[in-house]
Amino acid sequence: MADDGVTGAPAEVGREGGPVGGDGAEAESVRPSGSAGSGAPAAEARRVRRAGETAQEKGSGLACGVAPDPAAGGEPGRSGIGGRSSPDGGGTAAAEVGASVPPARAKGFVRLMVWISLLGLALPAVTLAFAAAAFLSLPRFGALPGGERLGRVEASPQYVGGAFRNEVPTSRRAEGTGLADMLARALEPSPRKVPAVPLPSRKSDLKSLPEGSLVWLGHSSFVMRLGGMTVVADPVLGRYASPLKYVNGSFPGTEVYSAPDFPDADALLISHDHFDHLDQEAAVALRDRTRAAVCGLGTGAHLERWGWDGGRILEGSWWDSFDLGGIRVTLVPSRHGSNRGVRFDRALWTGFVVSGGGRSVFFSGDSGYGPHFGEIARRLGPFDLGMLDSGQYDAAWPQIHMTPEEAVLAAGDLGLGRYMPVHVGRFSIAAHPWDEPLERALLASGRAGGVRLVTPLIGETVMLDDVHALYRPWWRGLP
Ligand SMILES: [Fe+2]
Numbered sequence: 001m002a003d004d005g006v007t008g009a010p011a012e013v014g015r016e017g018g019p020v021g022g023d024g025a026e027a028e029s030v031r032p033s034g035s036a037g038s039g040a041p042a043a044e045a046r047r048v049r050r051a052g053e054t055a056q057e058k059g060s061g062l063a064c065g066v067a068p069d070p071a072a073g074g075e076p077g078r079s080g081i082g083g084r085s086s087p088d089g090g091g092t093a094a095a096e097v098g099a100s101v102p103p104a105r106a107k108g109f110v111r112l113m114v115w116i117s118l119l120g121l122a123l124p125a126v127t128l129a130f131a132a133a134a135f136l137s138l139p140r141f142g143a144l145p146g147g148e149r150l151g152r153v154e155a156s157p158q159y160v161g162g163a164f165r166n167e168v169p170t171s172r173r174a175e176g177t178g179l180a181d182m183l184a185r186a187l188e189p190s191p192r193k194v195p196a197v198p199l200p201s202r203k204s205d206l207k208s209l210p211e212g213s214l215v216w217l218g219h220s221s222f223v224m225r226l227g228g229m230t231v232v233a234d235p236v237l238g239r240y241a242s243p244l245k246y247v248n249g250s251f252p253g254t255e256v257y258s259a260p261d262f263p264d265a266d267a268l269l270i271s272h273d274h275f276d277h278l279d280q281e282a283a284v285a286l287r288d289r290t291r292a293a294v295c296g297l298g299t300g301a302h303l304e305r306w307g308w309d310g311g312r313i314l315e316g317s318w319w320d321s322f323d324l325g326g327i328r329v330t331l332v333p334s335r336h337g338s339n340r341g342v343r344f345d346r347a348l349w350t351g352f353v354v355s356g357g358g359r360s361v362f363f364s365g366d367s368g369y370g371p372h373f374g375e376i377a378r379r380l381g382p383f384d385l386g387m388l389d390s391g392q393y394d395a396a397w398p399q400i401h402m403t404p405e406e407a408v409l410a411a412g413d414l415g416l417g418r419y420m421p422v423h424v425g426r427f428s429i430a431a432h433p434w435d436e437p438l439e440r441a442l443l444a445s446g447r448a449g450g451v452r453l454v455t456p457l458i459g460e461t462v463m464l465d466d467v468h469a470l471y472r473p474w475w476r477g478l479p
Pocket of ligand 1: 272274336
């Protein structure tokens with residue numbers, strides 16, 4: 001370091017009477033006293049002290065990596081002398097202290113290494129952030145509402161503080177459960193989450209369903225013929241109900257219907273924008289064969305991104321109704337949430353009541369148990385059949401899905417004589433065995449009395465008027 005000009009100029013300092021801190025100017029200022037550290041008068045000592053302080057201040061600029069300041073005598077080869085300055089200004093003391101301070105160039109080197117290290121850490125983080133942003137901008141994530149649609153969202157009484165709210169205080173997860181815990185819980189390998197054999201099914205012709213009939217397609221998807229209209233609800237054609245391939249695949253034997261099997265529809269009902277209810281593949285496949293989509297406020301932004309004409313998207317708030325000719329579709333409260341990406345609750349989740357041809361059907365969408373069921377019955381009942389969220393429950397998210405026992409309670413609140421457990425039988429989002437919701441629902445409805453269970457096979461036609469139809473527990477005995 002002695003030849004780099006940063007540690008000063010020893011030869012000159014030696015000539016001028018001692019190792020004085022400071023740049024060349026400092027050496028000049030010390031010279032008249034002979035040696036500031038050899039018994040100079042007090043005034044002279046103070047002057048030297050001030051000079052030393054000045055030198056230190058100038059030297060610190062170099063230590064920060066700032067270019068040498070010629071005005072401070074910091075030309076290359078003679079600068080950096082500040083590193084040898086001492087606050088007490090004494091020549092000898094300066095020499096002693098200077099020996100313990102790292103050379104300015106060394107400080108600069110350390111600083112450079114710190115910056116390089118920080119850059120090394122920041123670069124992967126920035127790259128990761130860009131990659132995540134690019135991934136989340138893929139079409140599968142849909143779109144957030146904007147423009148006029150956002151204006152309608154913001155005007156909704158359910159939209160408070162930048163997000164939709166449930167009617168009653170609702171938490172996505174139990175206290176002490178983080179998002180990562182929820183995800184781990186949902187993906188947790190546990191026995192019998194997925195059936196080990198293909199599930200049994202039928203394949204009704206969806207294009208020639210009789211009036212007053214309904215076909216369950218697994219999970220929360222169904223096709224219904226009511227009031228001379230064809231209604232498709234929450235259809236899923238994709239193999240995976242998630243944004244990632246190989247995550248949350250459908251159960252074996254449940255992919256009974258493909259796009260060409262679907263009928264032209266008068267209404268596509270979308271309860272909310274989660275991947276197991278709003279499937280991009282289905283939304284695109286049915287886009288040009290469906291008269292109108294009906295969904296909660298904001299949800300249409302996804303459809304529009306996927307090529308739907310905005311004029312055919314009927315968005316509403318809870319209790320809004322749309323008259324589609326033979327049927328009337330009313331959006332009703334559910335207790336849940338929405339998101340496809342990282343922004344939560346920007347689109348309204350909903351249940352539906354569909355009435356037509358003298359019949360009425362209730363679909364809960366995804367919902368936790370709550371007082372809304374009683375209110376829906378009071379305002380829109382009675383119903384011929386209800387499809388109630390009864391699966392994918394977990395202690396980690398007790399308020400946004402119902403247990404089978406809660407679904408039986410809800411069926412009572414709704415005044416249902418029969419209900420079909422849905423959100424089961426095709427995708428696993430919770431740790432419980434795949435058939436547990438069906439078995440528990442059967443037991444709970446038996447205990448409750450007054451409500452019968454409708455448990456068709458996937459693809460089996462259910463006649464709404466056939467209130468005495470019996471459905472065997474087809475899941476029993478399957479591994
Ligand atoms: Fe959901």
